[in-house]
Amino acid sequence: MNTRAGFVALIGEPNAGKSTLLNRMVGAKVSIVTHKVQTTRARIRGVAMEGQAQIVFVDTPGLFQPRRRLDRAMVAAAWGGAADADVVVLVVEAHRGVTPGVERVLERLAEIGQGRTVALAINKIDRVEAPVLLGLTDDLNKRFDFAETFMISAEKGHGVDTLRQWLATHVPEGPWLYPEDQIADLPMRMIAAEMTREKLTLRLHQELPYQLTVETESWEERKDGTARIDQVIYVSRDGHKGIVLGNKGETIKSVSQASRAELTEFLGRKVHLFLQVKVREKWQEEAERYSEMGLDFKDGNA
Secondary structure, three states, X not given: OOOEEXXXXXXXXXXXXXXXXXXXXXXXXXXXXXOOOOOOOOOEEEEEEEOOEEEEEEEOOOOOOOOOHHXXXXXXXXXXXXXXXXXXXXXXXXXXXXXXXXXXXXXXXXXXXXXXXXXXXXXXXXXXXXXXXXXHHHHHHHHOOOOEEEEOEOOOOXXXXXXXXXXXXXXXXXXOOXXXXXXXXXXXXXXXXXXXXXXXHHHHOOOOHHHEEEEEEEEEEOOOXXXXXXXXXXXXXXXXXXXXXXXXXXXXXXXXXXXXXXXXXXXXXXXXXXXXXXXXXXXXXXXXHHHHOOOOHHXXXX
16 A cells, blocks of 8 residues: 655644644644744644554744744744645634734735645634634635635544545655654754743743743753753843742742653653753844754844
């Protein structure tokens, strides 16, 4: 039986549910999921097996109007992921419909989608009534010639299997790109950093999630089978350091506990996690920080 393998890019506005969909497709948590926009920075790839097909997902940062260097690099990464993919899936939120942001994405798709299979996934279908869904489907398909339209709820899993089965038949024939048991091509150091950043984002709410980044500084495999992971949280200002640490270190302690628990579960063994907070005023202007996130510093140029 012939094997198939190919890249699938999930694109859409921030918070459309792309990361949740990726995690549901792959069956493991490889992409950071929070209720805040713009949390996915790197093009995280998750690998899903469906029959004899291997689907490699490119989870792109949400497409939005960029203002800062980091924003521009994220948007460039998103479109780069779409341009490199065999199949593109546009994810649109059912209850928000055709927003100005979706319209901008559709305009760009007119160029990038040429000669490429593009599907539409209307997500969060449980939030609207059937007539609204049908109207939105009709409207979007008039604006772009989608190969197929799927009604899904990434959070609840509705329609996700159908989408994955369809994708399995639309990636090219060819040998698998990854070993069967591999779920993500991100180095574990970056996945670990993303997990800690997610916990910080959830804990700090509106306070400063976009003013910080996390890097895994060292990873030591110990003889007893455990791992020691040292991470640095970079913030832009001295005042931010206090927010991350919290009263008597409570915030960083709870973040560390939550991240350690998730890493232990993810790796299937005990993890010793040590977090430090450092002030780097211009981390958003440092090329090294971008490569740590899988982004291209040059893409951030105005």
